[in-house]
Amino acid sequence: xxxxxxxxxxxxxxxxxxxxxxxxxxxxxxxxxxxxxxxxxxxxxxxxxxxxxxxxxxxxxxxxxxxxxxxxxxxxxxxxxxxxxxxxxxxxxxxxxxxxxxxxxxxxxxxxxxxxxxxxxxxxxxxxxxxxxxxxxxxxxxxxxxxxxxxxxxxxxxxxxxxxxxxxxxxxxxxxxxxxxxxxxxxxxxxxxxxxxxxxxxxxxxxxxxxxxxxxxxxxxxxxxxxxxxxxxxxxxxxxxxxxxxxxxxxxxxxxxxxxxxxxxxxxxxxxxxxxxxxxxxxxxxxxxxxxxxx
Amino acid sequence: xxxxxxxxxxxxxxxxxxxxxxxxxxxxxxxxxxxxxxxxxxxxxxxxxxxxxxxxxxxxxxxxxxxxxxxxxxxxxxxxxxxxxxxxxxxxxxxxxxxxxxxxxxxxxxxxxxxxxxxxxxxxxxxxxxxxxxxxxxxxxxxxxxxxxxxxxxxxxxxxxxxxxxxxxxxxxxxxxxxxxxxxxxxxxxxxxxxxxxxxxxxxxxxxxxxxxxxxxxx
Ligand SMILES: Nc1ncnc2c1ncn2[C@@H]1O[C@H](COP(=O)(O)OP(=O)(O)O)[C@@H](O)[C@H]1O
Ligand SMILES: [Mg+2]
Numbered sequence: 001x002x003x004x005x006x007x008x009x010x011x012x013x014x015x016x017x018x019x020x021x022x023x024x025x026x027x028x029x030x031x032x033x034x035x036x037x038x039x040x041x042x043x044x045x046x047x048x049x050x051x052x053x054x055x056x057x058x059x060x061x062x063x064x065x066x067x068x069x070x071x072x073x074x075x076x077x078x079x080x081x082x083x084x085x086x087x088x089x090x091x092x093x094x095x096x097x098x099x100x101x102x103x104x105x106x107x108x109x110x111x112x113x114x115x116x117x118x119x120x121x122x123x124x125x126x127x128x129x130x131x132x133x134x135x136x137x138x139x140x141x142x143x144x145x146x147x148x149x150x151x152x153x154x155x156x157x158x159x160x161x162x163x164x165x166x167x168x169x170x171x172x173x174x175x176x177x178x179x180x181x182x183x184x185x186x187x188x189x190x191x192x193x194x195x196x197x198x199x200x201x202x203x204x205x206x207x208x209x210x211x212x213x214x215x216x217x218x219x220x221x222x223x224x225x226x227x228x229x230x231x232x233x234x235x236x237x238x239x240x241x242x243x244x245x246x247x248x249x250x251x252x253x254x255x256x257x258x259x260x261x262x263x264x265x266x267x268x269x270x271x272x273x274x275x276x277x278x279x280x281x282x283x284x285x286x287x288x289x290x291x292x293x294x295x
Numbered sequence: 296x297x298x299x300x301x302x303x304x305x306x307x308x309x310x311x312x313x314x315x316x317x318x319x320x321x322x323x324x325x326x327x328x329x330x331x332x333x334x335x336x337x338x339x340x341x342x343x344x345x346x347x348x349x350x351x352x353x354x355x356x357x358x359x360x361x362x363x364x365x366x367x368x369x370x371x372x373x374x375x376x377x378x379x380x381x382x383x384x385x386x387x388x389x390x391x392x393x394x395x396x397x398x399x400x401x402x403x404x405x406x407x408x409x410x411x412x413x414x415x416x417x418x419x420x421x422x423x424x425x426x427x428x429x430x431x432x433x434x435x436x437x438x439x440x441x442x443x444x445x446x447x448x449x450x451x452x453x454x455x456x457x458x459x460x461x462x463x464x465x466x467x468x469x470x471x472x473x474x475x476x477x478x479x480x481x482x483x484x485x486x487x488x489x490x491x492x493x494x495x496x497x498x499x500x501x502x503x504x505x506x507x508x509x510x511x512x513x514x
Contacts, residue, residue: 006401006403202384202386203397209344209378210402211449212402214366217401
């Protein structure tokens with residue numbers, strides 16, 4: 001306890017004494033933590049988005065214009081008896097063109113020139129989220145696609161899969177970058193802390209000769225690194241929070257559409273805490289490396 | 296208390312700073328270590344404080360073989376030793392009181408006791424009135440007394456002093472020796488390295504004489 005108290009006091013004093021170079025180390029940590037934090041933010045939000053989409057999984061069955069009502073009835077029966085459907089809605093050709101005119105008002109005039117309605121009738125099906133995951137939805141799509149009267153089935157899951165794969169690729173590359181930057185930051189901390197060690201060389205020599213416990217000799221340098229890391233990570237967290245506010249301010253409407261009325265969110269407390277802890281660990285690592293030169 | 300067996304320290308170029316030294320210092324003794332400059336006095340004290348390792352031979356202190364101590368054992372061993380350096384080694388940016396209380400502080404003594412202990416030893420060496428001065432504002436004799444106070448702050452069982460009067464005039468030297476004698480009277484074993492034969496004659500204690508790293512006389 002006394003060793004920790006002593007380490008924090010001396011570590012802070014040393015950080016303050018060499019605040020110029022400490023700011024440099026704090027910046028290095030902050031940069032690494034910004035990369036790490038951005039990664040966490042993107043992952044966190046994209047995963048939320050994917051989960052939201054997965055729970056709102058839909059597919060559309062486009063009917064041939066010449067499909068008979070018996071054929072449509074058979075398709076509806078197949079869908080209803082599959083047990084994976086939450087909701088089914090019939091969109092007639094007239095509904096479809098009406099919807100187009102509403103959603104793309106500026107193109108509405110275009111539809112006036114059509115000789116006949118080019119929009120197919122369709123069945124819009126909302127799937128239960130669990131069916132989406134265990135593949136039963138996929139099986140139903142295949143089955144329905146083969147039924148008479150069906151022109152096409154649009155089941156837009158592939159690109160969600162691609163998005164998820166893309167996300168894990170970004171995550172891999174980002175993680176690598178973050179680790180490299182964290183190592184560089186730890187090295188920066190180590191050299192800044194070592195620089196400060198020179199100012200205390202005489203005290204350290206005396207500590208050694210009077211038999212000061214090793215925890216007392218090394219502790220201040222580790223504490224200094226932890227403090228630099230913590231300050232760097234807090235800086236990064238504040239920066240990320242501001243960045244997110246700016247992004248929301250500029251692209252708020254687009255993002256809101258993407259999230260079905262929701263919005264991108266900042267890291268939950270536990271992830272933000274993990275980020276700060278990570279920064280402290282990286283700084284502590286640098287401080288520990290430096291402390292090994294003390295005794 | 297201290298026992299060395301066939302102790303040698305070899306620096307580069309085949310030069311022995313100490314050669315085949317076997318000595319004994321009993322608990323509670325006051326012993327002088329003398330000899331001309333370059334005889335190996337400082338080297339022996341450095342080996343005793345484990346600032347350096349012997350090239351050959353062994354050192355036992357209180358029955359412990361110093362060669363077997365781990366890094367943290369070494370720190371613990373040093374806690375029992377007070378060391379007075381010829382050049383004082385005071386921290387220039389700290390006051391007299393802080394220089395002395397620094398030792399209990401870095402040994403993990405509770406804050407309230409740090410100052411109390413420091414004040415006690417400063418009073419004992421007669422420097423309580425210079426408590427808040429910086430080392431640079433003190434005379435040589437006063438600085439040496441601060442160094443002694445600091446060495447005593449950890450209540451050592453063994454006090455090692457390397458030329459503690461090297462920079463002082465004869466009157467002050469005798470005054471410092473009297474302080475060390477008092478420390479010894481309190482039960483602390485004292486080993487003082489000095490080339491000042493006149494001082495040894497005045498104090499009159501057992502003397503180990505070195506020359507060229509060899510022991511040439513015990514008197
Ligand atoms: N670090 C060192 N490297 C090389 N030679 C040294 C070193 N320290 C001391 N010596 C040599 O060892 C011998 C003994 O030195 P020292 O113990 O300082 O003698 P004293 O204290 O009796 O004057 C001297 O010849 C000195 O030059
Ligand atoms: Mg010497």
